[in-house]
Amino acid sequence: MFYQNKNIIVIVTGSIAAFKAAVLVRYxxxxxxxxxxxxxxxxxxxxxxxTFSTLTKYPVLQDIFDQNDGQVLHVKWARWADYIFVVPATADFLAKAANGLADDAASSTLLASSARKIAAPAMNDQMWENQATKRNVKQLKKDGWLIIEPVVGFLAEGYDAKGRLPEPEDIILQAQVRLLAEKGSLKGKKILITAGGTREALDPVRYLTNRSSGKMGYNLAQAAAEAGAEVTIISPKSKKTAYPLKQIEAVSALEMFDSVKKELKNNDIFISAAAISDFRPEKFSSQKIKKNGAAGLTIDLVQNPDILAQAGREKQNRFIAGFAAETEKIIDHAKAKLVSKKADMIIANDVSRSDAGFSVDTNQVTIISKKTVKKLPLMSKLAAARKIIDEIAKELD
Ligand SMILES: Cc1cc2nc3c(=O)[nH]c(=O)nc-3n(C[C@H](O)[C@H](O)[C@H](O)COP(=O)(O)O)c2cc1C
Known part of the structure; x- marks a missing residue:
């Protein structure tokens, strides 16, 4: 875990969003x-x-003149910290930090510390848009601060605008992804990932689909972003993520095929993690199919194009990886796929297990490339995604 054993100071300043800092500290x-x-x-x-001394089991630093055994506390704290989070950060505190003022315990700790600094500003939208605030934020970024931008949302003023503090989990995750990305193994690379199960419409209300949730694809997107890649994901439904991600919606296999074809040329790596329906109904009924009088219903299916094979045909210098959801002879089938699809890597998962594959949060995968076969133990999908991204980075090396 990224924050494990890290020494972190959280500076809480005078914003209405300060209550969220308690949750951040707990996380x-x-x-x-x-x-x-x-x-x-x-x-x-x-x-x-x-609230904070109970959560942290440590006294809260408020007074610059506080001492402990004759030691100046803010200097001691400043040396101890690996990271300093300012959450929420007021416009006033950003101004102080950007100008190196140190007139209280929090700002003095900041100035005395070489720890990495992360600020999540929260304020009235006019304050955020103010030229002075913009100038201060720009200066802090230049000084190496990580700024977690406020989001558009309901402000204490009673309307929706930009200035709201992101949720604590999102602040922590965004900081983690961005800090890891700085020295990531895929820095400078562009990666395209497909995720989720496609939906093949029968009529305006019904469709054929499969059990894929898109979790593996989105975890791969996070792992790739942590590795410093610029990530594009194509999935049937966009999700809110804490970190920057280009999202394209494609519901059916044909839509996904078109989107992949379009995006492929802009990317260095392609991972096909979506469960793309092999078949679609031959005919789409523009009216809802009625049950009246019909003793039964026969649906004719036609084959969908093979997106991984198409990406293999347009491979050029691109690295191509695909998932193989198998229920038997997993490695044999995956190896055959590696050749037939002109892929560089096949990630085989045994979807017959109840603790791996579709919908659940864990997966057991085997990574197969021309060079290696690596069977990983059962782990969280995010851990598996990180291993897959590591392997891809090694193969590219
Ligand atoms: C009810 C109330 C809510 C406030 N909320 C914010 C806020 O969300 N963001 C902000 O920048 N300032 C806010 N302020 C103004 C700051 O509290 C004020 O600028 C203060 O001097 C900040 O001090 P500090 O930066 O040392 O914490 C608020 C003030 C009040 C009275």
Whole structure:
């Protein structure tokens, strides 16, 4: 886990969103971090130090003149920290940090520390759009700060606008992805991933589909983003993600085929993780098919194009990986697919297991390339995705 054993100071400043900092602190602790909190005087008006000292089991730093055994606390804390999160960060605090002011315990700790700094600003939309705030944010980015931008949402003022603090889980995940990406193994690469089960329409209300949830594809997208790649995902339905991701919606196999064809040329790596329907109904009924009088219903199916094989035909210098959902002779079938699809890697998963494959959060995969066969144990889909991305990076090396 990224935050495991990391020393993290969370500075909480005087924003109405300060209550969310308590949840952020708890998540960081759950992920194995040692967390200490420093509150500005305004921050303490919104959430009391008792909340944070109880969560962190450590006194909260509020007063610049606090000492412990004769040691100046903010200097001691500054040396201890690996990361300093300012969540939420007020416009005022951003201004202070951008200008190197140190007139309270929190800002002095910041100035005295060489830790990596991450700020999640939250404020009124006019404050966020103000030239002074923009200037300060630009300066902080230049100084190496990671800025987790506020999102558009319901503000305390009673309307929707940009200025709202993202949810604590999203702040932590976005920071993790962006920090890992800085020295990632796929930096500078562009990767295209398909995810989810396609839907083949019969009539306006019915469709044929499969049990794929898209989890493996989205976990691969996260792992690729952590590795520093620029990621595009094609799936039947876009999802909210904490990190930047280009998302394209394609519902049927034919739509996915067209989207992949279009996007492939912009990418260095292609992973086909979607469960694309092999067949589609030959005819689409523009009216709902009625049951009246029909003793039964026969649906004629035609084959869909093979997206992985098509990507293999247009391969050029691209790295191509595909998933093989198998229920028997997994490695033999995957090896055959490697050749027939002109792929560089096949990731075989045994979908006959109840704890692997469709819908569940765990998977057991075997990574097969021309060079290696690696059978991984059962693990979370995210852990498996990271291993797959690692293997791809090694093959590209
Ligand atoms: C009810 C209330 C809510 C506030 N919410 C915010 C906010 O969300 N963002 C912000 O930048 N300032 C907000 N402020 C203004 C800050 O609290 C004020 O600028 C303060 O000086 C910030 O001090 P600090 O940066 O040392 O924490 C709010 C003030 C009040 C009274």
């Amino acid at each position: 960081l602790i759950e992920q194995g971090a040692q967390v200490r909190v420093s509150l500005t005087a305004a921050g303490a008006k919104f959430v009391g130090p008792l």
